Amino acid sequence: KITPKVPSNILRFSKYPAPFEELGALHIGCWNCLNHQDEKTVAYCCMVLFTCLNPERTRELQEESNLNVALAVLQASRKYPESEWTFLIVTNHLLKCPELVKAMYAKLSNQERASFLELIQSEIGENNTVISAETAKFLVNCFKEKCQAVLILAFAANDDDEEALVTIRLVDVLCEMTSNSGHLECLQACPDLLEVTVKTLQLTHLAGKQSTNIFTVTHSGQEQSCHPAVGFKSHLIRLIGNLCYKNKANQDKVYDLDGIPLILDNCSIDDNNPFVSQWAVYTIRNLTEQNERNQELIARMEQQGLADNSVLEKMGLKVEKRDQKLILRSSGKTPHL
Template identity: 75%
Template sequence: NLGLIDVSVQLIQLLQKLKTDLESLLTAFRCSLQFLGNIATGNRESQNNIWKLAFPSLFLNCINHQDEKINGYCCMVLFTCLNTEKTKELCEESNLNIALAVLRAYRRCPESEWVFLIVTNHLLKCPELVKAMYAKLSNQERTTLLELLLSEILGGNLAVNDEMATFLASGFQEKCQAVLKLTSTANHEDEEALVVVRLLDVLCEMTSNTAQLECLQSCPGLLEEAVAILRLTHVSGKQTTNVFTAIHSGTGQEEISHPVIGFKSHLIRLIGNLCYKNKTNQDKVYELDGIPLILDNCSIDDNNPFISQWAVYAIHNLTEQNERNQELIAQMEQQGLADNSVLESMGLKVEQQDTKLILKSVRKMPNV
C-alpha cells in the first residue's frame, strides 16, 4: 500500500537499462530484488502486484543477467510469486522463454537453490510446460531436464501423469535408434543418443511405479520399439566389437565409463516391466521373437551390470500364466537352442509330461 513495490520495480528497470558492472549499482540492483522477494513472502497481494509489474520482461532480463547474485535473487522472487496458475502462463509462446531461461540458469549454476526449486516445484509439475520446453531445448538441455525429472521420480517427489508418461514414451520411440551412433568411438558423446539413454532411464522408473505402468503398457509401439532396439544393439555388438559387445573380465574390478553402459540391461528391464501381469504384451513379445533374444542376453556382461538378473525378471514376467511362452522356452531347451544351465540359473527346468514339454519353476522368483 506504500507503493514500495512500484518504486523497487522502477529502480530495477532503470538499473537494467544502465547495463553497468559498477559494484555499487549492482549492489542496489541485488538489494532491490531481495526486497521484492522478502515483501512477497507469505503475502499473496504483494506476489500478485510484483507479477503484474515484473512479468515477463523484468524476470527474463534478470534471469539472463551476467551477475550470478542477480540471477539468484530474481529466481527467489520468481519462486515466491509462482503458483499453479502462474506456472501455466509460462506455457504461452510469448512467456516460454522465462521457463527456458530458468533451466539454462540451472545448467550454469546447478548449486543455486532457488533455480532448482523453481524447476522441481513448478516447471516439472506442469506437463504442458515440460512438453513446450522440451520442443525448444537443445539435446544437452533435454538431457539436463530428464536428469532432473529422473531424480525427482526416484526421490518420490514427482507424480508423473499419463500425459507426461505418454509424451516421454513417444520421445523415446522417435529417437531411440540414435543410440546406435554410440557404436563408434568418434560418437561416444553424441548428444541425441545421450537423450535416448536418459529417456530409457526415466521409462524404467515410471514402469516400476504402478501409477504409470498401466498407461505405458498400453502405449502404442513402445514395447515393439524396445524389443527392436534391443535386437539392433545386440546384433551390433555381435557383428563388431563395440560398447554393445558383451564382455566379462572375470575380475569385476575394472570400471567402465561410457554413457551407454547398462543400456541393454535397462531395455530388458523395461520389457519385463511392460509384460508384468499383461498377457497382451507377453504375447506381443512372443510374436516379435523377443523371448530368444532375451535368453541370449543372460550372460554376465561388464557393459551391462545386472543384465542376467533383469533377464530372469523379464522371463518370469513373460511366462507367468502364459503357457505358450512357457512351451516355447521348453522347446528351445529340448532343441538345444536354450542353454539348460541358463534356465537353471533362472530357477526353471523343463519336464516332459506325456508328449508335452512343461517349463516349471524350481525355486522362488528372486526379488529383483
C-alpha cells in the same frame, strides 16, 4: 555486507491472480536476473518468481513471449545445481505442467535435453506426483521418434553423440516410470512402446555381433567403461520386464516379436551391461508368469538345445515332460541374482 531485500511491490503480485504477462517489469526483470552472473541475484530472483507462480501463471509460461523465463530457470538450475529456489520452481511448477514441459523440450539442445531428463529421472524416484500421465506419454513419443539414434554409438568415433545420449536418458526415465505403480499401467497401454523397445534391443544386439563395439558382450573383467551406452541393453531388458509385469497382452506381444529368445541370449555376464543377467532373469519371470505359451516356448528351446539349461537353473526354473508335453516350472530354488 548488505543483504538484498525483495521489494514489497513485487511480492504483492503473489496475492492476486493476475496473468503472468501483466506483471510487466517483473516479467522482464526475471529474465535479466536469472541470467545474471551473480549467484545470489539469481537465487533472490528465483525466490520472488516461486512466490508469484501458481498453476495458471505456470501454464502461461509456455507462450512464446514468456517461455524464455522458464528456459532461464532451467539454465540456472544447471548452472547452480545446489540452488534450492530453482529446484523448487522446476519441481513444484514447471514439471507439473505438461504443456510447458513440451514447449521447453522443443527449445532445448540435445545436451540440455539430456540434463533435463536426468532431472526428471531423479524426481520420479523421489515423488510420484511430479510427472503427469500426459508428460509420460510425451516422453514415450520422444523415445519412439529417436530410439535408433543410439545405434550410431556402434562406431567408436561417435561415442559422444548428443542425440544418442538423449535416447539413453529417455530409456532411463522410462525405466524409472515403469518401476512406479503410478505410471506403470499408463505406460503398459502406450501404443508401440513395447514393440519399439524390443526392436531397439534387437538392433543393438545385432550391432554388437556384427562388429566389436560398445554393444558387444565382453568378459574382460577390467574396470567398467565410462562410455555413455554402458548398461543400455540392461535397461532395455528392464523396461521390457516392467511393461510385461502382470500384463498378459504385453507378454504375448513379446512372444510374437520373437523377444523371448533375444532376452535369453542376453543372460550371460557382460562388462558393458552390468546386471544384465539379473534383469534378464526378472524379465523372463514376468514373461512366463501365468502364461503357458511363453513357458512352453522356453521349455521347447531348452529341449532343442536353444536355451541354456544352466541359465534356466539360475532363474530358478526347470523343464519337465508331462503327458508328452514340455512344462516349465519352478525348481524351488531361489534365482541367482
